Amino acid sequence: MSDIRSLAMAARDAASDVAVLSTDAKRALMMDMAASLERHAGEILAANAQDMQQAAAKGVQGAMLDRLRLDEARVATIAQALREVANLPDPVGVVTRRETRPNGIGIERVRIPLGVVAMIYEARPNVTADAAALCLMAGNAVILRGGSEAIHSNTAIAAALHDALSAHGLPAAAVTLLTDLRREAMVELLQLADIIDLAIPRGGEGLIRFVTEHARVPVIKHYKGVCHLYVDRAADLELALGLLVDGKTSRPGVCNALETLLVHREVAASFLPLAAKALQERGVELRGDETVCALAPGAKPATEDDYAAEFLDLILAIRVVDDLEQAIAHIRRHGSDHTEVIATRDEATAQRFVQALRSAVVMVNASSRFSDGGELGLGAEIGISTTRLHAYGPMGAESLTVERFVVRGEGQVRHPSSLSANLSAPVLPDASA
Amino acid sequence: MSDIRSLAMAARDAASDVAVLSTDAKRALMMDMAASLERHAGEILAANAQDMQQAAAKGVQGAMLDRLRLDEARVATIAQALREVANLPDPVGVVTRRETRPNGIGIERVRIPLGVVAMIYEARPNVTADAAALCLMAGNAVILRGGSEAIHSNTAIAAALHDALSAHGLPAAAVTLLTDLRREAMVELLQLADIIDLAIPRGGEGLIRFVTEHARVPVIKHYKGVCHLYVDRAADLELALGLLVDGKTSRPGVCNALETLLVHREVAASFLPLAAKALQERGVELRGDETVCALAPGAKPATEDDYAAEFLDLILAIRVVDDLEQAIAHIRRHGSDHTEVIATRDEATAQRFVQALRSAVVMVNASSRFSDGGELGLGAEIGISTTRLHAYGPMGAESLTVERFVVRGEGQVRHPSSLSANLSAPVLPDASA
The missing domain is CATH 3.40.309.10 (Aldehyde Dehydrogenase; Chain A, domain 2)
Structure with missing residues (x-):
């Protein structure tokens, strides 16, 4: 099995553990992730300095360089954002509809996590923490594929998040950082339709087109805002x-x-x-x-x-x-x-x-x-969709879940006439007609 | 422009007309579509006889042949299904959430149609009418690509539906039947990501895999039910x-x-x-x-x-x-x-x-x-999704819509300090800081 596939399968296994966490457990995890980021600020800033040096050596400057830069205040802002995610309503388990059918079966539509979300992004290291937090809060595992320019910062941030996951008895694979940054690795990831439930590309139009063209997994994106x-x-x-x-x-x-x-x-x-x-x-x-x-x-x-x-x-x-x-x-x-x-x-x-x-x-x-998740009342925003499917416009934690059906009965069957009423009664050979 | 592309663009134009129809207008359209099917039963049965002959000549038999067959009673059943769609709740315009933000802007989540839905299916000619009705009721245009074995039946059914569309002043392109049945034509259709909002394949696993592998447009499908x-x-x-x-x-x-x-x-x-x-x-x-x-x-x-x-x-x-x-x-x-x-x-x-x-x-x-749209209270069913995105499980008319945001304010802006309060007051050059 390829490295990418086995890494994705580990994320899928981790998703089962995250999916069943209670709201309180997820909130405590968010708070501990925030604290861990602050505790590891030294390592994170050192790693960021490496990224900044390499970027400067490559001639990156101005706004591009600024987007990459972290300092104590920015790390504190990232940690604060995680604490805000902890305060969001938990979308998982929410019952969106209840109905009792004439035959007595009770039907609920209930929100469950999507499963494994792949975030493909550029530059800003804060996305590593923001996206991880929103995905986890919605009960998902996340695979993060950031840009090469921020690889040291992203690795240090992910390590801090793993500390918190480990303290909560959760596998590190729940937040998987892809460190193989070859395009072929990304393409392989985007083809794992049996494992990845959603890919969200965030960045320039070139990145988004690349993801869309190579994906076999569902993609939610927006190209531009005119x-x-x-x-x-x-x-x-x-x-x-x-x-x-x-x-x-x-x-x-x-x-x-x-x-x-x-x-x-x-x-x-x-x-x-x-x-x-x-x-x-x-x-x-x-x-x-x-x-x-x-x-x-x-x-x-x-x-x-x-x-x-x-x-x-x-x-x-x-x-x-x-x-x-x-x-x-x-x-x-x-x-x-x-x-x-x-x-x-x-x-x-x-x-x-x-x-x-x-x-x-x-x-x-x-x-x-x-036109922004926070302003429209969604809390944090994982992206904005201009694809008219699943989510349309700013996407919050709820967009990382889907409604399914839970049905409760007392033995109702669709074709009662095909049954014998009683276990001990003889079943007639022609009852299946 | 290719034939497929121009046909899809006509469907997209028609979608704008369908999207703004009132519930009453759509219900009247459904009833007239049902009546038109019954009025044209003679042509439909004659066309079906052609399909049956060709299928028999190719050696098709048993359940496969039976699925293709129409008679007076089956046409009546199809018409009755359209009348039932007319009685479904209209998902378009439904407000799923209302909120007033602290700054006074009012936010509504409102269901709108997806736009253009492509149905790719095999055999059963009833899908032609069923899918058209559900898509229209949810405010969408539909492009139908049925199997070659049912092409005469599907063409006759579509013609009957077009009669009703025309009587309501709606373009025939709102229900577009693809008669170019080459695989390349289907592939071209499935690549029109700027026009087609959703493709739903219904049929054997081979058809579904083919659609999934060739689509650039979003696909909702299920391979199998174990x-x-x-x-x-x-x-x-x-x-x-x-x-x-x-x-x-x-x-x-x-x-x-x-x-x-x-x-x-x-x-x-x-x-x-x-x-x-x-x-x-x-x-x-x-x-x-x-x-x-x-x-x-x-x-x-x-x-x-x-x-x-x-x-x-x-x-x-x-x-x-x-x-x-x-x-x-x-x-x-x-x-x-x-x-x-x-x-x-x-x-x-x-x-x-x-x-x-x-x-x-x-x-x-x-x-x-x-586990069926009707039994779970959705009314008619357009398909069953095992893709954990947008719709999961049996899909009814609501699955053919998406929620968007409608915001109403009284002039609220995000950064009031960057404005001058008054049109006639002088605007200071440094006010943009």
């Missing part, structure tokens, strides 16, 4: 301006930042000059159609590609639309099913916008930046 | 015998039929002779371990393969186990995650059995034959 704000003719323009500035400028590098503004023609002349001024004062480059360029001094002409772009930067594509339907058609054509916002005071317009779009998150008069 | 009955030492043996006879003999050719019986050693001597007698009188061949062969006259020795077999026939594998844990270990090792049953009067034993097994359906003192 989030739209549509300012309706019935919008409160001041409110709309707030959503626009927050959505575009509060953190432009994240997937729930706004990338395209659509403005109803009737309010374009009043809204666009103000919007342009507010955005340009915050350093945003504007790219628009002819009307936009006429109304917003300094705006450049937009190309067709700009309307499908995830800029992740202080750039905004703008289009003036004739009506709600044109806005909907634009979003359907160019959107990424992530998050769309409408600013309007007209309830029927809002309702049509919500119904006509099938994006994971649709907002009425609220900022796209709320 | 269902177990464990008769505990605390079982009511009369009750257990009823579950055994019903599970094995009431319809041996279906996936929720029992394939393996596990008996606690302490009750083996009292249960097995009676069980053997009842089963053998109904023509069941028994294959067991040494103890079984000693206690059940006529039982043959079982091979290791027998314990993983989906016989779909009047054959039963039997093993005597030392205790509950050995039964659980056996099922974990040999099971297919479909349906497992325990017969016991001991609540703690039942609880341990339910918790330790992660099969889609676990039953206490009820027949495995209830």
